[in-house]
Amino acid sequence: MSALKILAIQLGFHPDYPDVSTLATTYNDGIYYVASFVADQLPEAQLDMCQMFWGENPADFPLESYDVILVSALATHFWSNIPTLETIARRRRKDSLMIMGGPHAAFAPHEALKYADVAVIGEGELPTLELIARRAVGGVGGPIDDIPNIAWIGDDGRLAISDVKRFEKVSTAIRPELLARAPRLHWATVSMSRGCPFDCSFCYAIRLLGRRFRTKTVPDIVAELDGIHAQTGCTRFYVTDLNFTTRRDFCHQVAQAVRDRPYKFISMSRINHADDMDLVLEMKASGFDEYCLGVESEDPGVLRAFNKKVDASEQTERLWRFAENDVYIHSAIIFGLEAQDQGAIRRTARWCADARIVHPTFVCLAEYPFQNLLFGARQDIEDHRIIMEVPTYQHYSFVGIFPRHMRPSDLQRAILDSYDVFFERAFEVETRPQRRMRLKSYQRSVAQSRGGMERHIGFLENLETPYYTREGTLKEDLLLGDFEARHGATRDWLAQSARGAEPAFAKAYAR
Known part of the structure; x- marks a missing residue:
């Protein structure tokens, strides 16, 4: 054979x-x-x-x-x-x-x-x-x-x-030869662990990888980094772990193992990583000087809605602590809840600058339809308010929902305008030359997406026109009826085999 x-x-x-x-x-x-x-x-x-x-x-x-x-x-x-x-x-x-x-x-x-x-x-x-x-x-x-x-x-x-299972030991390393045709990489992507013990409602990655934190061995991690570096020449790595800093001892071991290598890292973490500044500085000395933090909002109500287990009153001080130690912070800032009107969005964008986040990505709250039906998973947006089957569905900064309190096109404009609010304030408060240079670089990057956002506004204006009154009130009965006509048969078909009604399956799927 x-x-x-x-x-x-x-x-x-x-x-x-x-x-x-x-x-x-x-x-x-x-x-x-x-x-x-x-x-x-x-x-x-x-x-x-x-x-x-x-x-x-x-x-x-x-x-x-x-x-x-x-x-x-x-x-x-x-x-x-x-x-x-x-x-x-x-x-x-x-x-x-x-x-x-x-x-x-x-x-x-x-x-x-x-x-x-x-x-x-x-x-x-x-x-x-x-x-x-x-x-x-x-x-x-x-x-x-x-x-x-x-x-x-x-x-x-x-x-x-079928049933859902999390695997105890899958210490796979990316084969360098699979990157043989790679162009010059700004970052190479690696995973050092899987799982996150938290349960933020918007985090679909938990349902893919589970809540139990499982690490690779440190020698395997170093060998993988060295192999990718030898193949591509890349010295910057994006660590895609859901919450890399879950275990202090693991972070310490990784930091010690890569200390003598010329690598730089972005890794994902929670904002309370700032409470252990000794570890932060140890990690920085080993190249971990950038983090994607789960900030999402400065508003306590928004954080509660997302099931975030953090104290909003401590966020600004924690972010200042990172900034004062020249640790760069990225974060997705989520808009789209009923409580987030355009004034709230502008305030949040300005707060990101005052808190000295250097790389906020302003995104729309988005969902996949039928998640509660299929898997017993929480949804923040009902099926009929999800904009489906378009290239921008679930696409970061592009609006994918029908908000009740503002038109989708208005939410998209608010997301676009929030970058202007952020950069104007950030250049007022940031005095350090290196950080100002990073802000300018990010500003140029955001400018590349402006045309796409503006085109999406036009798409949303055409899509939303039948569903809002002149005063901006959502005609939800009409939207629901049209959804039923287009997708009701699919929903009924899915209901014949859904696992969401099985408590054991739903628990396993969310763990």
Whole structure:
């Protein structure tokens, strides 16, 4: 039997809406960890990588020749690349296996399964390997409900969802050769741990990776960093862990292990990391001088709504502490709740500058539809107020909901204007030359997305016109009726196989 041929594909962003986040300069690491794990376990297989972030096109690959095709996508990648998915579906062999993973497959498996045979709804390494192994010995036509973390369409035409499992030890490292065609990378993306003990309502990553904190070994982490550096020359790493600083001893060990290397890091953490300034400075000496903090808002009511377990009254002082020690802070600031009118949005944007956040990303509160139905998960936005099936669905700074208190286009304008408010105030309060230079660099980056935001405003104006009165009141009955006409049948179909009503499943899915 000839060796299996496997193609891994990372779908890319819509050209009209360039993303200005750190990840837009690198790669999403999930598909690389799954592909690397599969390659480690099946060394005889031929594995190719197609990275659309770098301009590669799946259509340029011999799609007909592959036994297995792996695809990873955020929602915006999915809806931006429907023609690409149609091309893959048309050209791939009928006996091939196509698996889609990533957030969109996890939270909208019914949409992923329009093109894929199987959707991965959690950690994907072991389920993907098992699916490929069964394909290698005669296909996946038999029962697969014993494989965790997957969804598929059963013989009865209904969506089937298997149990969710978190894996104890998956210490996979990204294979450097998968980055052989990489352009110059501003950042290389790595994961050092999985899981987060907290339960912020908006955090979909918890449902992918769980709440139990699990680390790689420090020697494995160092070897992975060194391998990526040797392959790409990149010395800056974005650590995608949900909450890297969960364990002090782990941070200390990592800091000591990389102290003699020329690496710089951005890692995700909580704002209370500032309460241990000895650890912060130790980490800084090892290259950890930037953090993406879960700030989200300065408003206590907003933080309570998001189930944030932080004291809003301490946030400003903690952020000042980072700034005074020349630690740079990034944070997503979330708008879209009923209490956040345009005045509140402007106040929050100004507060970000006063608190000396150097890189705030102002985003719209967004949800996937049918999450409570499918998985028993909390939703802050009802299904009918989610703007679905467009390239900007779940796309960071682009509005994806129908607010009751302001038109979607007005919310988009407020998000766009909040950057002007922030930069005007930030250059008033920031005196340090290095930090001012960082602000100017970020200002240029944000300017690149202005055109996309303005185009999205036009899209929203056309979309929202039938649903608001002249005075700006949402005609919710009309919106609900139109949603029912378009998506009611899908909702009813999903209800036939939903796991959200099963308490044990819902608990496992959220843990």
